[in-house]
Amino acid sequence: MISEINEQEYEALDEKEAKMIEFYSKTCGPCKMLSFVLKDIARQKPEFPIYIVDFDENRELKERLGVKGFPTMLFYKEGREVSRLEGLKQKPAIISAIEALA
Amino acid sequence: MSNKIRYISEDHLITRQNRAETEFLAAFAAEKPTFAQPQVVLNPYLINPLCALVMFTTSEALAPTLTVHGRRYERENLSHTFKAATEHFLPVLGLYEDFANTVSIALPDGRTTTLTIRTGKLPAEVCRCLNVQASLDYLGDAIMFLSPAGKNLPTAYDYKGDIRWLLTENTMFDIKRMKNGNIVTGSSRFCHMPYNCTGLIEINLLGKIYKEYRMPGNYHHDHFEMDNGDLLALTQDFSRDTVEDMCVLLDRNTGAIKKTWDYRRVLPMDVGGSGSQDAHDWFHNNAVWYDKGSNSLTLSGRHQDAIINIDYESGALNWIIGDPEGWPQEMVDKYFFTPVGDVANFDWQYEQHACVVCPDGDVMCFDNGQYRAKVKDKYIANRDNFSRGVRYRIDTAKMEIEQVWQYGKERGAEFFSPYICNVEYYGEGHYMIHSGGIGREHGYASPSLGAFLDMKDPKAELRSITVEEKDGIVLYQLETEGNFYRAEKLPLYHGGDNLLLGEGRLLGSLEVTEEFDTVPEAEEVFELPPSFHNLLIEEDEDRFVFHGKFEKGTLAMLCLESGDERHHYFLNTSASWHLAMCSGAFLEKDERDIKIHISKLGLHGMFTVKLIINDRKYQTGVSICCP
Structure with a gap:
């Protein structure tokens, strides 16, 4: 399941939920490619929540989370960032990070 | 401007040099040049315009001494004595550019031959x-x-x-x-x-x-x-x-x-x-x-x-x-x-x-x-x-x-x-x-x-x-x-x-180039990509290099297709800033110009090259042969 969220919606997320937050930019080719990768993953793991955040429109949030560039994927478990992946990654690396949250 | 894709297929330099050597050795074998009239090949291996090869035969094994004469005085002469042989292939090194160089060869029996080897101007971009x-x-x-x-x-x-x-x-x-x-x-x-x-x-x-x-x-x-x-x-x-x-x-x-x-x-x-x-x-x-x-x-x-x-x-x-x-x-x-x-x-x-x-x-x-x-x-x-x-x-x-x-x-x-x-x-x-x-x-x-x-x-x-x-x-x-x-x-x-x-x-060996296992949705069209992309594909014996111009943020993927076999290579169109650039040999002036090398290792057969740009998959008309 992929949902686009903004800063306010980020604040309202269930803290305990294991999830991935991806920061992307509309001006970034690797981000566009990653959107197809994430769609594949969402099909493979429909129950896992993937949230996408526009890097350029949510600057305060990305500063607060220490996100320096795009795409960046943050993996959360019980309200804590467990790992992050920077740059375009292929499915196995992302699935491995998701499965590490279990 | 018409849509056009440039394609260059060139043998590896080693292959071209092997071919050049075979040719001048064949000429040598056919003519058996004498010491008095040796054969001279300027730039015999294609990439050094300030050298030559002098070839001749002698009836008995002799050790020739070759001298590249200095442009100013005798003291600048460069000399080298080669091993004794009957078939002589003498490298002439250190020629002056754009100059009628004097090169002399002396044999131990006292015979000498003097040659003039004319070189051309070096490329304009040479550092002086x-x-x-x-x-x-x-x-x-x-x-x-x-x-x-x-x-x-x-x-x-x-x-x-x-x-x-x-x-x-x-x-x-x-x-x-x-x-x-x-x-x-x-x-x-x-x-x-x-x-x-x-x-x-x-x-x-x-x-x-x-x-x-x-x-x-x-x-x-x-x-x-x-x-x-x-x-x-x-x-x-x-x-x-x-x-x-x-x-x-x-x-x-x-x-x-x-x-x-x-x-x-x-x-x-x-x-x-x-x-x-x-x-x-x-x-x-x-x-x-x-x-x-x-x-x-x-x-x-x-x-x-x-x-x-x-x-x-x-x-x-x-x-x-x-x-x-x-x-x-x-x-x-x-x-x-x-x-x-x-x-x-x-x-x-x-x-x-x-x-x-x-x-x-x-x-x-x-x-x-x-x-x-x-x-x-x-x-x-x-x-x-x-x-x-x-x-x-x-x-x-x-x-x-x-x-x-x-x-x-x-x-x-x-x-x-x-x-x-x-x-x-x-x-x-x-x-x-x-x-x-x-x-x-x-x-x-x-x-x-x-x-x-x-x-x-x-x-x-x-x-x-x-x-x-x-x-x-x-x-x-x-x-x-x-x-x-x-x-x-x-x-x-x-x-x-x-x-x-x-x-x-x-x-x-080179690497097996990493492929991308996700393919973006794109409509296949039977046309070439827009001319803006200025595409060039250079094929070599063991790899090919794809060059193109892409605006930042473009989604681009190179596709190789042969029957049901597919290989996909993601093209990163993001501007990248390198903190170290110890050699700028491969650096492009326009940061929108990108290139990707694809090794042929692991690929076998003839592959049609296609290109996904955003939501369209274009033809290139180029096929790559992977032995």
Whole structure:
């Protein structure tokens, strides 16, 4: 399941939920490619929540989370960032990070 | 403007040279040229316009002496006596450009032949000597070879600053003469940005490639010949998220990788960072030296301002030369040195290059000095900085270090090179200091690396200054246009085989290029991509390189299709900024111009090339043949 969220919606997320937050930019080719990768993953793991955040429109949030560039994927478990992946990654690396949250 | 895709298919240079050699040997066999009327082939191996090959036969085995006459006086003549033979293939090296060169050959029986070999003008972009301070008494028959740091060419200058050797191939990085007299340097074939080439080439000074040693992780910066001829070469593993942090030992005969050293095993990646460090290029290994006495490797890591020493067998860390600020205390206590002696004049090295271990165990390097501090608020601006050659004496029992020599600090920013460069040890008190990365804007040391300077700006200039000092006296100084990665002083002829006939060989292997396992949704259209993309596909025997122009943010993927078989390669159209650009050979002026190399390893058959651009999949009309 992929949902686009903004800063306010980020604040309202269930803290305990294991999830991935991806920061992307509309001006970034690797981000566009990653959107197809994430769609594949969402099909493979429909129950896992993937949230996408526009890097350029949510600057305060990305500063607060220490996100320096795009795409960046943050993996959360019980309200804590467990790992992050920077740059375009292929499915196995992302699935491995998701499965590490279990 | 019509949509058009350019396609170039060219045999590997080794194949073209093999063909050229076969042709001139066939002509030789057919005509059996005499000593009185020898055959002359200018630039026989296609990439050195300042050389020729003279071929003739003699009825009995004789040892000819060939002389390339100096342009000014007899004292400038270059002579070499070759082995006795009845069929003679004599390399003529060191011809002057755009000149009717006089070349004479003398036989022991007293016969002589004199030839005139006319050379043409060199390419306009050749870097010229601006100043030279040298003498024949000092240089003898040696000339100064400079290896390029950009799109300039490998070039060698004589004592007058005349160019006497040049390759028209943009070979890269270190250039060293091996024990057999051949030269080993980086290949000119692009693989990965910013400057990774397919591997090393072993050549003679005619430009003939005997071997190309390909490596899956490519070659960058430096190599070193072991006693048995095997080669240490700097490389990396592109399947990891870090680069320039591995060394391999290559079998000189087969090109096979016999041993690998991975510095991630012994160093933390997130400490002691220099001003140019990032997580990807955390160490930036730019030099390797094997020391037989201690059976260890000494390695320069620009992005940790560190020269490290590891055990050859185990790879275990022995010591680190560098400013300890920012390193964990337990590592400082165990591996770092304490300055002793004239500590008031002691300086650590920063962002250094080209570590050298002297016969007595002292360690030299070119201390570029970029930033010259470990923390940002102490960084020194380039225009206030200095570069130098430095020699440290280390006591590994007491973990003490003493600076016993330096050259360059006194010259200040005028001699400052923020990147590249090397030093050479010739003997006690006799050194070369090559500051080949000087970049100036408005007369001041530029804040940018030379590779990034806009050379259309008349206020920008690139310079390379090579100095040799003996007992504190400067005996040689060469200043040229352009930036040059390293300098190496060599005679043109050597005592071994200056030319071996026979086919050159392509050894080792490239990587299997990483494919992308997700394919974006795109509508296939039966048309070529818009002309804006200015596409070019260059096919070689073992790989192809795809070039195109893409606006930032474009989704682009290269597709190879053959029946039901599909291979997909993602094209990164994001602008990327490289903090290190030790060779700008592959750098494009327009950051929208990108290129990707695809190795043919693992691909078999004829593949149609298609290109996804955003939501459309275009035809290219090009097919790639993978044996």
